[in-house]
Each structure stands twice: as structure tokens, then as C-alpha cells.
Amino acid sequence: xxxxxxxxxxxxxxxxxxxxxxxxxxxxxxxxxxxxxxxxxxxxxxxxxxxxxxxxxxxxxxxxxxxxxxxxxxxxxxxxxxxxxxxxxxxxxxxxxxxxxxxxxxxxxxxxxxxxxxxxxxxxxxxxxxxxxxxxxxxxxxxxxxxxxxxxxxxxxxxxxxxxxxxxxxxxxxxxxxxxxxxxxxxxxxxxxxxxxxxxxxxxxxxxxxxxxxxxxxxxxxxxxxxxxxxxxxxxxxxxxxxxxxxxxxxxxxxxxxxxxxxxxxxxxxxxxxxxxxxxxxxxxxxxxxxxxxxxxxxxxxxxxxxxxxxxxxxxxxxxxxxxxxxxxxxxxxxxxxxxxxxxxxxxxxxxxxxxxxxxxxxxxxxxxxxxxxxxxxxxxxxxxxxxxxxxx
Amino acid sequence: xxxxxxxxxxxxxxxxxxxxxxxxxxxxxxxxxxxxxxxxxxxxxxxxxxxxxxxxxxxxxxxxxxxxxxxxxxxxxxxxxxxxxxxxxxxxxxxxxxxxxxxxxxxxxxxxxxxxxxxxxxxxxxxxxxxxxxxxxxxxxxxxxxxxxxxxxxxxxxxxxxxxxxxxxxxxxxxxxxxxxxxxxxxxxxxxxxxxxxxxxxxxxxxxxxxxxxxxxxxxxxxx
Ligand SMILES: Nc1ncnc2c1ncn2[C@@H]1O[C@H](COP(=O)(O)OP(=O)(O)O)[C@@H](O)[C@H]1O
Ligand SMILES: [Mg+2]
Numbered sequence: 001x002x003x004x005x006x007x008x009x010x011x012x013x014x015x016x017x018x019x020x021x022x023x024x025x026x027x028x029x030x031x032x033x034x035x036x037x038x039x040x041x042x043x044x045x046x047x048x049x050x051x052x053x054x055x056x057x058x059x060x061x062x063x064x065x066x067x068x069x070x071x072x073x074x075x076x077x078x079x080x081x082x083x084x085x086x087x088x089x090x091x092x093x094x095x096x097x098x099x100x101x102x103x104x105x106x107x108x109x110x111x112x113x114x115x116x117x118x119x120x121x122x123x124x125x126x127x128x129x130x131x132x133x134x135x136x137x138x139x140x141x142x143x144x145x146x147x148x149x150x151x152x153x154x155x156x157x158x159x160x161x162x163x164x165x166x167x168x169x170x171x172x173x174x175x176x177x178x179x180x181x182x183x184x185x186x187x188x189x190x191x192x193x194x195x196x197x198x199x200x201x202x203x204x205x206x207x208x209x210x211x212x213x214x215x216x217x218x219x220x221x222x223x224x225x226x227x228x229x230x231x232x233x234x235x236x237x238x239x240x241x242x243x244x245x246x247x248x249x250x251x252x253x254x255x256x257x258x259x260x261x262x263x264x265x266x267x268x269x270x271x272x273x274x275x276x277x278x279x280x281x282x283x284x285x286x287x288x289x290x291x292x293x294x295x296x297x298x299x300x301x302x303x304x305x306x307x308x309x310x311x312x313x314x315x316x317x318x319x320x321x322x323x324x325x326x327x328x329x330x331x332x333x334x335x336x337x338x339x340x341x342x343x344x345x346x347x348x349x350x351x352x353x354x355x356x357x358x359x360x361x362x363x364x365x366x367x368x369x370x371x372x373x374x375x376x377x378x379x380x381x382x383x384x385x386x387x388x389x390x391x392x393x
Numbered sequence: 394x395x396x397x398x399x400x401x402x403x404x405x406x407x408x409x410x411x412x413x414x415x416x417x418x419x420x421x422x423x424x425x426x427x428x429x430x431x432x433x434x435x436x437x438x439x440x441x442x443x444x445x446x447x448x449x450x451x452x453x454x455x456x457x458x459x460x461x462x463x464x465x466x467x468x469x470x471x472x473x474x475x476x477x478x479x480x481x482x483x484x485x486x487x488x489x490x491x492x493x494x495x496x497x498x499x500x501x502x503x504x505x506x507x508x509x510x511x512x513x514x515x516x517x518x519x520x521x522x523x524x525x526x527x528x529x530x531x532x533x534x535x536x537x538x539x540x541x542x543x544x545x546x547x548x549x550x551x552x553x554x555x556x557x558x559x560x561x562x563x564x565x566x567x568x569x570x571x572x573x574x575x576x577x578x579x580x581x582x583x584x585x586x587x588x589x590x591x592x593x594x595x596x597x598x599x600x601x602x603x604x605x606x607x608x609x610x611x612x613x614x615x616x617x
Contacts, residue, residue, distance in 0.1 A: 003507050014495045297491045300452060301505040301552065302480020304473045386479075387453045390491070 004307070008315035012322075015287075022283040023323030025276025030327025030366050031334060032269035034358060036262055038335035042352045047254055058128070059226055060245045061212040061233075072098045075208035076242060080233065084214060087232045089225040094118070094125035094213040097199050103153075103192060104169040106160045112153060114170070114192050116199030119143045128215060131188060136164030136179030139195065147175040148193040151183040157190075170194070171202050222246050276323060277373040284316050284377035295381055296389025305382040312378035313371050320370015321363055328362050398464065399559055399591050400426040400449050405458035407444050407614075418444040420614035421458070426560070426593055431586040433602035434595045436611030442595045443564055445611065449593060450483045450562045451475045463559070480508050484553030486563040486582075490545040492537040498524060498548045499533040505555045516555075523551035527581060543574035550581060554590075561585060563594040567601060579604055 061084065063074035084093050097116040102109050117125065122139035126132070138148055147168065154162045154177075162168065166177045175194065183189060200206050216225040223246065230244050288295070295308055332354055339352035407419040418441045426432050426449075436442050447453040448460050451467050452475075460468045467478060479485075492501045499520050506516035524533055527547040537545050546566060553561055563582060567575030575598075583604050586592045594605065602608050610617040 003513070007507070010500075011495055293491070294493055297493065298504065298508070299476065300450070300479060300485045300491075302476055302508040302556070304476040304508070306473070307476075307508055385453070387447050390452070390487075 001310070004310045005314050005318065008311055008318055011287075011291075012315055012318055022279035023276060023319055023326075025272050025274070025279050026320055026323025026366055026369060027276070027327040027330060029269045029272035029276055029369075030324045030362055031331035032265050032272060033365075034328050034331025034362055035334040035338070036265040036269065036331075037358055038332060038352060038355070039338050039350075040258060040262060041355065042335065042339060042350045043258060044255070045353075046350050047251065057216055057222055058247070059214040059216060059222065059229065060250070061214060061229070062243050062245060063210070064240050064243045070096070070098055070211035072100070072210055075210055076212065077237075078207055078209065080237060080242065081209070081212065083233060083236050084212065084229065087229055089217055089220045089228050091215045091217045092121055092124065094121055094215070095196065095209045096211045096213070097196060097203075097205065097208075098210040099199060099203050099205075101171040101202075103157075105158050105162055105166065108158050108160075110153075110157050112157070112192050113190065114194055114199065116194050116196045119195045119197075122193075125213065125215075129188075131184060132182045133179040134182035136177070138179055139193075143178075143195050144198055145173070145175055146178045146195065148179045148181060149177060150181050150189040150191045150193075152189040153192055154180040173198070173202055222248075273369060276320075277369055280316055280319050280370050280373040281377060283319070284312060284374045285380070287315070288312065288377045288381040291381075292384065292389050292392040295384050296386050296392065299384075299386035300390060308384075309378045309382040312381045313374050316374020316378065317367040317371035320373065321367040323370070324363050324366025327366065328359055331362075396428040398425055399428045399430075399462070400424075400593070401461040401464075402445070402448060403459045403461070405445075405448055405455045405460060407441070407448065407453070408456045418614055419448070419455070422448075422611075422615050424609065424616060426591060428559075428591055429586075429589055430607065431583065431592045431605045432594070433605035433608045434593065434611055435597070435599065435602050435608055436617075438597075440611045441614040442611055444614075446562055446564050446593070446595055449560070450485060451478045476508075480505055481556055482559045484556070484558040484561045486546070486549050486553050486561065486566045488565040488568040490537070490542070490549045490569070492545055492548055492552075494537055497534045497536055498529060498540065498551075501537070501548055502552045502555050505552060509556055520551070520555060523554055524548070527551045541574075542570040543578060546570060546578050547581065550578075550585075554585070560591045560593060563592065565595055565597065567596070567598065575601070 061076065061080070062070055063076055081093060081095055084090060095118055098113065099116065100111060100113045103112045117139070119139040120141050126138050133148070134151065136148075139146070147170065149162060162177055162180070164177055164179050168175050168177060170192070181188060214225075214229065216222060226244050226246050233242065233244075298308060298311075335352045339350050342350040402422050402424040405419050405422045406417070409416040409418055422441070422445060424445070434442055434445065444453075448455055451460075451462065451470075455468050458468070459466050462478060462482060467475065470478070493504065496504065499517065502520035502523055503516045506519065511519075521530075521533060524530060527550055529544060529547055529551070532540060532544060537548070540548065550566075561582070566582065567578050570578065579601050582592060582594065592605075596602050
């Protein structure tokens with residue numbers, strides 16, 4: 001078999017540029033597939049990493065009809081907090097009110113997102129999220145008029161870095177910065193945190209919140225807990241009031257969006273591969289015609305039909321694999337480019353890696369696409385009568 | 394020392410259907426070649442010489458009649474069985490050399506051995522030896538286009554010998570080369586016959602045909 005591959009490689013080498021152009025379709029198709037898979041993997045790695053940071057055992061309760069991250073527009077009534085805390089599988093509940101406003105420091109003003117949390121629980125909630133203070137401290141029970149900053153807000157937002165013990169003004173209210181979070185690589189970095197009661201006063205919102213994170217008791221499965229919470233809450237609330245999301249559900253929501261993007265890429269890939277396959281088939285038919293006499297000679301010196309078929313199949317396969325190799329290079333480069341672009345636009349999480357399994361699979365796949373495209377021409381070559389082939393001018 | 398029968402044609406007909414017309418290229422040809430013989434087939438153009446060679450060389454099926462190689466009727470074998478016979482028992486030399494243009498002299502000589510599954514190192518060594526024996530030891534890596542007509546035909550002869558066939562079949566081997574070089578090629582073929590190879594050669598040239606043990610005249614598809 002190796003003999004025939006080498007033999008075919010030799011005859012491909014002697015072909016003109018024209019034949020090489022026929023593999024462009026394969027190049028584009030494989031590039032689309034490889035970049036698709038590589039970016040897709042990078043994305044889901046990134047997303048899973050994010051979720052791991054946000055706590056895989058936590059259940060989110062959010063206003064119904066919310067399809068993205070929580071915002072100030074969709075609210076949950078205060079009563080839901082107590083009802084949830086009373087459920088047996090619940091260890092405790094972290095609540096958050098989300099608002100945005102102007103933060104003033106050193107005569108500079110910036111618009112920031114603020115998350116207001118219950119200071120009684122804040123320490124514990126932050127610890128469960130693996131969020132720590134890089135500087136100063138986090139909230140203590142009874143805190144008021146204090147603020148903890150995400151690392152980006154503290155270090156990059158303002159010309160002069162803000163540190164613990166600095167005073168700032170938020171929405172015309174004086175706050176003392178008591179701490180700065182260690183960098184997390186998540187959205188937390190660009191938020192500021194204040195006590196819930198302060199936010200209620202500043203924004204005059206006394207009856208609702210925007211999100212709840214339910215910490216499930218150890219030994220209870222997340223799925224079971226979700227079901228029980230839902231059952232209990234439906235006694236007091238309408239199912240149009242709230243949604244219960246487990247990390248898996250959030251993941252699957254995102255995967256649905258990813259899936260749509262992937263379908264578009266897959267369509268491009270399929271069309272290009274088809275074009276490439278037709279191109280290879282055409283090139284191989286031409287090659288068979290041009291080498292009719294050669295085929296006759298090979299048969300005269302003892303080549304069986306199967307030998308001739310193998311020679312042309314491997315020739316088509318090698319063309320496919322060559323296109324595939326270039327496609328892998330292009331696709332990987334594309335994936336890295338997207339990774340860098342994502343970083344430039346502020347998503348530093350997209351980690352693009354070259355997966356040897358994908359590289360090898362793509363090579364085998366493109367070889368097979370080529371070989372399948374060469375099937376008909378190879379059969380035509382194999383079936384030539386030796387005498388007719390030798391007489392061909 | 395002619396011995397057992399190697400090739401035997403019995404009442405062989407070959408009829409080509411060209412649209413409406415039937416061309417009777419062979420019309421009841423009977424003919425025998427013994428082991429170790431050197432037979433020349435002579436005849437005017439269109440008399441069926443090449444067609445006869447296709448029959449002897451297992452390249453084509455007769456329309457009627459039988460072709461025996463080593464007393465086996467090969468006219469009813471499958472295509473792939475014929476391919477094996479061509480590969481192992483027959484060595485072809487053509488008027489147009491028919492070397493593969495992309496392959497070096499060495500690779501051309503290796504080719505028939507590749508189809509017989511001979512390992513690379515063994516076939517490379519044998520191809521080298523054969524090329525040395527036909528006087529092309531210095532031209533192993535040359536492509537056909539870099540060789541003269543006479544040299545190309547020597548490569549073709551080395552290729553024909555590569556699987557040590559029983560019969561060497563040459564169809565006007567000197568037809569495309571000048572007469573001086575042609576005589577050298579003929580000497581080479583005659584020398585192979587003296588070493589014991591059975592040779593069937595088709596030629597136009599009476600003076601070359603005289604080198605053979607026996608001359609057969611073909612006319613209108615049968616022996617005259
Ligand atoms: N494949 C073929 N199809 C149709 N006619 C053929 C074919 N091969 C040979 N012929 C015809 O058969 C006759 C004998 O041809 P050939 O054996 O080539 O003669 P020679 O080699 O003696 O010149 C010629 O008339 C030729 O045109
Ligand atoms: Mg002829």
C-alpha cells in the first residue's frame with residue numbers, strides 16, 4: 001500500500017498548478033470545520049471555566065423571562081427570599097440587587113454596575129464563590145456606607161488606582177472603600193459591591209431584588225434541590241414570577257446559541273467540501289484521460305484492475321489530504337485570530353488550543369473525502385481494456 | 394535447443410466491430426512457439442501482427458479459438474488472472490517504448506515488480522542490475538525524456554525482463570529508432586535469446602528478421 005501511495009504522490013508532484021487549485025474547496029471546507037471546532041471548544045472551555053468559578057453547586061433564581069445575565073429591569077419580590085430560606089434543602093440564600101450609577105473618585109466620574117448584597121451573608125457567599133479580598137476586607141455584618149471594588153474598577157478604570165481606605169462618591173453618597181477583590185477573570189472584576197440596605201435607600205427600591213443564588217445543603221443533588229425549590233415556591237408564587245436555573249441549564253442555553261452559530265459554519269463547510277469533492281473528481285477524470293496510455297502500459301506489465309484503482313484512489317486521497325493539511329493550518333490560524341480578537345474586545349477567557357485529535361481526524365477525513373471523490377474516476381481507469389488503453393493517442 | 398511448447402494459438406479469430414463494419418484482424422491463425430525459440434513475425438501493415446501479439450501476450454481475448462500458454466488455455470481466464478500472467482510470464486517491448494514519463498529509468502524497471510509485490514529493496518537492486526546489464530548503469534536516475542530513443546528502448550527491455558518472464562514479446566522494437574541503434578537493440582535481444590529466453594518479435598525489416606531461428610509471414614490475419 002505504501003508503494004502505491006508513494007507512486008501516487010510522485011504523479012501528483014508532476015501535476016500543474018491548475019490541479020492544485022481544485023483543492024481550494026477542500027481547504028476552505030476543512031478550515032471552516034477546524035476553526036469551528038477549535039473556537040467552539042475554546043468557548044465551551046471558557047464558559048465551563050466561568051461556571052466553575054461561579055459555583056457549580058449553586059442554583060440561581062431569577063425573574064422569569066430573563067434570557068441573559070440578571071439586570072435591574074427584571075425583579076423578584078422580597079417575599080421570595082424568606083420562602084426560599086425556609087425550604088429544607090437550602091443552606092442559605094444570597095440575594096443581589098443590581099443597579100448602575102456614577103462613581104466619582106479623584107475628580108473623575110465613571111459609570112459602573114453595582115451589585116448590592118446582604119452584608120450578613122456576604123462573607124460566606126463570597127467565600128463560596130472563591131472570591132477573596134486582595135486588599136482590605138469584604139463586608140461585615142452591620143456594614144453601611146462601605147464599598148468593595150472589583151479589581152478592574154480599582155486598578156484600571158480611573159487614572160489613579162483606588163485602594164482600600166480611599167473615599168469615593170457613588171450617586172452623591174459618600175462611601176468608604178474597605179476592600180478590593182482579587183482578580184477573578186469574571187464579570188465580578190468590573191463591578192462594585194455595596195450593602196443591600198444602602199442600595200435600597202439610594203435607589204428607593206424597598207420591595208424587590210434582581211437575583212438570588214441558592215446555596216444547596218451538602219449531600220443534596222442539585223437536580224433534586226431544584227425540583228423541591230420549584231415545588232415549594234409554586235405554592236406561593238406564579239410560575240411567571242421566577243425561573244430556577246441550574247448551571248447545567250444555563251450552559252445548555254448558551255450551547256443552543258453556540259449550536260446556531262455552528263450550524264452556519266457547518267453549512268459553509270459542507271458546501272465548500274462539496275465544491276472541493278467535485279473539483280477533485282473532475283481533476284481525476286482529466287488525469288485518467290491524460291494517462292490512458294500509461295494505464296495500458298501498467299496493465300501490460302502486470303497491474304490488476306485493483307492496482308490501478310488503488311493508484312487513482314490514493315492520488316485523489318492525497319489531494320484531499322493535502323487540501324486538508326492546508327485547511328487545518330488556515331482553520332487553526334483563524335481560530336487563534338478570533339481568540340486574539342475576543343481578547344481585544346474584552347473576553348480574555350477564550351482559550352484556543354490545537355487539539356492533535358482534531359488535526360489527525362481532519363487529515364483522515366479530508367483523505368477520505370478525496371478518495372470518495374476519486375471513486376468514479378478510479379473505477380473508470382481500472383475498467384479500461386489494456387489494448388484500447390495502449391492504442392490511445 | 395527448442396523444447397516444450399510455450400505458446401500455441403489454435404484457429405484464433407479476432408473480429409473488431411467498428412460501428413457497422415466488422416474488421417477481421419485475425420482469421421483462423423494457428424501458430425506455435427517452443428521454449429527457447431526466437432521467432433520473427435513479418436507481414437505488411439494491417440496484416441494483424443499486433444493483434445496476434447495481443448493474443449500471445451494475454452492482453453486481449455480472442456473472438457474465437459484458443460490461446461495456450463504452457464499448455465493452459467488462457468482465452469477463458471478472468472481479467473485479473475490475465476494480469477498475473479502478463480506480470481509473471483510475459484515481457485513486453487513496444488515500438489513506442491511506453492515508459493512512464495514521470496518515473497526514472499530505475500523506477501520504470503521496478504514497476505512490474507511492484508505489481509508482483511516484490512519488496513522495495515529487492516526490486517531496486519534487481520532493477521539496477523538489469524539496467525547495468527543493458528548498458529545503462531550510469532543512467533539509473535534519468536527520466537525517459539532525458540534519454541535517447543535507443544536508451545529508452547534498453548530501459549524498456551530491462552523492464553520486460555524484471556520479473557524474469559518466460560517469453561519476451563517485442564512489437565517492432567526498432568521501429569522508432571535509427572538503423573544503427575536498431576541493430577544494437579537487435580543484438581541485445583538476440584543475446585537474451587542465446588541465454589535461453591524465448592523471444593517473439595514482430596518486424597517490418599527483413600534483414601533484422603534474419604537474426605531469428607524462424608520467420609513466420611502473416612497476411613490477412615493468418616500465416617502465409
Ligand atoms: N482495437 C481495434 N479496433 C478496431 N480495429 C482494429 C483494432 N486493432 C486493430 N484493428 C484493425 O485490425 C487490423 C490489424 O491491425 P494490427 O494487428 O494492428 O496490424 P499490424 O500490427 O500488422 O499493422 C487493421 O485493419 C486494424 O485497423
Ligand atoms: Mg502493428
